[in-house]
Amino acid sequence: MAMSKFLPNNERAESTASLRKHLRKSLRNVRNSIPPEQRAHSALQIGQQLNSLSCVTKAKSIAGYLANDGEINLSTFMQDTFSRSKGMRKKMVSGIDYSSASAPKSALTSMPTTFSLPVIHPVCKGHLLFLEYGPHTTLVKNKYNIDEPELACPNVIPTSTIDVILMPLVGFDGNGNRLGMGGGYYDRTLAFTQFTQQKPILIGIAHDEQEVETLPFEPWDIPVDIIVTPNRILSFSDITP
Template sequence: MRKALRVARKALSVNEQEYAAQAIAEQLSSFIALARPMNVAAYLSNDGEVNLMPYIEHHWQCSEHIQFSLPVLHPVCQGHLLFLEYASQTHMVKNKYGIEEPVLACQQVVPTQQLDIILMPLVGFDKLGNRLGMGGGYYDRTLAFTRKVEQKPMLIGIAHDVQEVDALPIAPWDIPLDAIVTPTQTLVL
């Protein structure tokens, strides 16, 4: 299933990808505006994922005070993520998967518990909020704390419509999403 869904999202044309990026930027702007987030974790697209740069750049140009951060592979806790502040002038480096991430700087780390919203890429999703990722478990391990606390970031999956499936198998360690945003729908779970 993971392979078929990755093929489907990578098969989208450049125009379909651009449309998805703009449509999701609009959907996110109206959906998230009510929450008035201060700290939002996003991601840089890879492997056919929806591009969030139109959303991020729109907020950089506005007078809104949203601090963006990006996930970085944790240098000590294997299989976990850190979130580092992200701005237009942030120095970037490619990680072991070839994905750009901010250069590790301790003073730029944003504690995961202080994030208001985490925008997460996904390979597949169902209407129950189950998320199929790339298979590494990075987000599930990093967000395992959310099962034990009341105050936690809102977890929003970002996907193309072709990534929806009827049902996904779930494991006890899978962290469910609070919402899923595609170019045509916003599912609040």
């Protein structure tokens, strides 16, 4: 459904908003209609796909999410990451000085990975914070009834220092445009990525069924660098997956 370029700006904006709202509702229904068995299998496939990406396996800081509303569950992938990191920490305790210039190359590329989750910012309305997350992190319900780490300032990880952010998608197209839940939280939080070199690699996570031919987008929409589905990896930047 293409919009006429001759529509006045306000009418075009209303048309875009209306189309996005319709797509969001339709694609959420698609996402929630996927059978539990397929969803569980897709979660395993997504973990395998992510572990095939060098930008993920080499990342020292990864932000993910806790599945909600039919999103692909990252629990297995996160647990695998925790297990690998635990193994790396044991090696560090055994005597390897990872900060030393003489440390083995294999050691320098195998540092433990810090994981974090998004938390609704308590001060900046419509923004997110990322807090460190582990197997024993205390979780609380936010205003959307979604689990998130309990707010503690020492556990906040600056967004610009995160290597990879895994983002749940409602929909996507072949140009890297993404459709979220409509709150704009990620777009506001990641707006800085348009003006700086130091920024996270943004990876959208979705079922294959959530792809559409074309997504209408707004100037403030933040596109992803990579989209990972159970069966495909799509790259939209010069970043080497």
